[in-house]
Amino acid sequence: MKSHYNFAFFDEGSKREIRRATLKAIAIPGYQVPFASREMPIARGWGTGGLQLTLSLIGKEDVLKVIDQGSDESVNAVNIKKLVSHTAGIRSTEETEEATIIQSRHRIPEVPLKSGQILVLQVPMPEPLRVYEPSELETKKLHAEKEYSGAWVMLFEHIMKYGTAATGADHPVMVHNRYVMAPSPIPRFDNPKMDHSKALILLGAGREKKIYAVPPYTRVKSIDFDDSPFRVESFEDKSCRLCGSTGVFMDEIVDDQSGEAVYQCNDTSYCLAQMNKNMPVGGTSNEQV
Amino acid sequence: MKLDLVHDIQTAYRKVIDSMSRPGTVSDISDEASKVAVQTDRFPSTAILALMFLDTEVTFKVFSRREEEVTKWINGWTYAKAVEADEADFLFVLADADEVKMKTAIDAAKAGTLMNPHESAVLIMETDELNAGTELVLTGPGIQEKQLISVPNASAWMNKREEKNSEYPLGVDFIFTDAEGYVLCLPRTTQVREKVMM
Numbered sequence: 001m002k003s004h005y006n007f008a009f010f011d012e013g014s015k016r017e018i019r020r021a022t023l024k025a026i027a028i029p030g031y032q033v034p035f036a037s038r039e040m041p042i043a044r045g046w047g048t049g050g051l052q053l054t055l056s057l058i059g060k061e062d063v064l065k066v067i068d069q070g071s072d073e074s075v076n077a078v079n080i081k082k083l084v085s086h087t088a089g090i091r092s093t094e095e096t097e098e099a100t101i102i103q104s105r106h107r108i109p110e111v112p113l114k115s116g117q118i119l120v121l122q123v124p125m126p127e128p129l130r131v132y133e134p135s136e137l138e139t140k141k142l143h144a145e146k147e148y149s150g151a152w153v154m155l156f157e158h159i160m161k162y163g164t165a166a167t168g169a170d171h172p173v174m175v176h177n178r179y180v181m182a183p184s185p186i187p188r189f190d191n192p193k194m195d196h197s198k199a200l201i202l203l204g205a206g207r208e209k210k211i212y213a214v215p216p217y218t219r220v221k222s223i224d225f226d227d228s229p230f231r232v233e234s235f236e237d238k239s240c241r242l243c244g245s246t247g248v249f250m251d252e253i254v255d256d257q258s259g260e261a262v263y264q265c266n267d268t269s270y271c272l273a274q275m276n277k278n279m280p281v282g283g284t285s286n287e288q289v
Numbered sequence: 290m291k292l293d294l295v296h297d298i299q300t301a302y303r304k305v306i307d308s309m310s311r312p313g314t315v316s317d318i319s320d321e322a323s324k325v326a327v328q329t330d331r332f333p334s335t336a337i338l339a340l341m342f343l344d345t346e347v348t349f350k351v352f353s354r355r356e357e358e359v360t361k362w363i364n365g366w367t368y369a370k371a372v373e374a375d376e377a378d379f380l381f382v383l384a385d386a387d388e389v390k391m392k393t394a395i396d397a398a399k400a401g402t403l404m405n406p407h408e409s410a411v412l413i414m415e416t417d418e419l420n421a422g423t424e425l426v427l428t429g430p431g432i433q434e435k436q437l438i439s440v441p442n443a444s445a446w447m448n449k450r451e452e453k454n455s456e457y458p459l460g461v462d463f464i465f466t467d468a469e470g471y472v473l474c475l476p477r478t479t480q481v482r483e484k485v486m487m
Contacts (some may be wrong), residue, residue, distance in 0.1 A: 007296070008299075010293065012298075015299075015346055017346065018344060019302055019341065021349070021407070023309060023411070023462070024304070024407040024409075026306070026431075026476065027309065027476035028406055028407065028476075028478070029430050030476070031406060033407045034407075057302075058299075059299040059303065063363055072438050116307075118306075141404060142405075144402075146404070149470060178458060179458075200307075200310045213310075215309075215311070215431040217311075217430065217432055218431065224444055240338065261455055
């Protein structure tokens, strides 16, 4: 299509600025590098940080996958995909293996990432210490001094109140034994995937104007206590009602009528691939869906 | 062919990102570099990096016997401002700079502050040929176990670099370029040791 925009929407000056910040972010794993955060045609808080990173990276040969809470087809994912492919003329995909750039909100795909892929995560709240320290100047000081006792006190309070870490999503991680970092609101289930990841992970917060990164093969440890170790959400004895998978992150769906809870894969493209695998050759049976 | 400032810079950038996130990985930007029409003997790959990262928002300093000429070229193409070494965001240490100049550059480079470690310099160093010379062993983030590289005349900068990067997260990040269009990166997190012969 004939586009009246620059390639990948941005002017080259904006790309340069984001690229400079990205370079520093990779050099200082887990440290939040401020950047200018441009006005985008989608609202701040809707993935503009991730989008800006994607646009600064993308080239004609790239294949893009965008997911929102595990789904390739949610409004947010579809809009971002459309914007990038209309302005850069690139192909998008739903298959994790095929993508060169994966922009995601709230999940790391079930299919393990490969070397050469870049995972771009959208971040609403990049500052893990913000919960107990409202001042940016103060949190910058805390990071400078590696003063993270507050993060552990927060975790301690959870354990005292609820008997376990009640962080749900966005459980803070320690990167390269230096910076405490918000992994973006991915479930605890996905935190271990960041540790020594084969792919480069870039995180962008558009509203808060921060870019940070986890290079491949970098130590990422979810913060915990020796006597109360970090635990991921357990889906033991649960399986997906659609594809039958076990050991993946699942959504709980409660039937309004019967009050019964059923489970299904959160990662829709993974679920679909499993279902296709289960189909007999020739695809005669589609009764199970 | 003429250098495409959008697409050639983008492909080169992705290779630099790859090298920076996997220290020791040598990337080939010779395709892009071959399209740069440079009059001087400055490596075209160095020029690509200047075009990739420099504009009016940042500053630079050139260490070379032909400092004036190269400074003029970079300023003319990128509009970045030339400043003293201790203020510069990007330091270019060209192939014709001697060891003393190289050490001066590393010494003077901004290392950032504890609150703002990103306000530090990137050193772009020209070497004759990557994949030759001193054998080095790299460890750190981005490296699975260890990475072996060869860089000519590493003794000239190794100790200075270690000194400069001794107080992580303060430090400077290195990008090496060579005449063939290869690029190699050493972010501040990378530990560099000379390979011990068994």
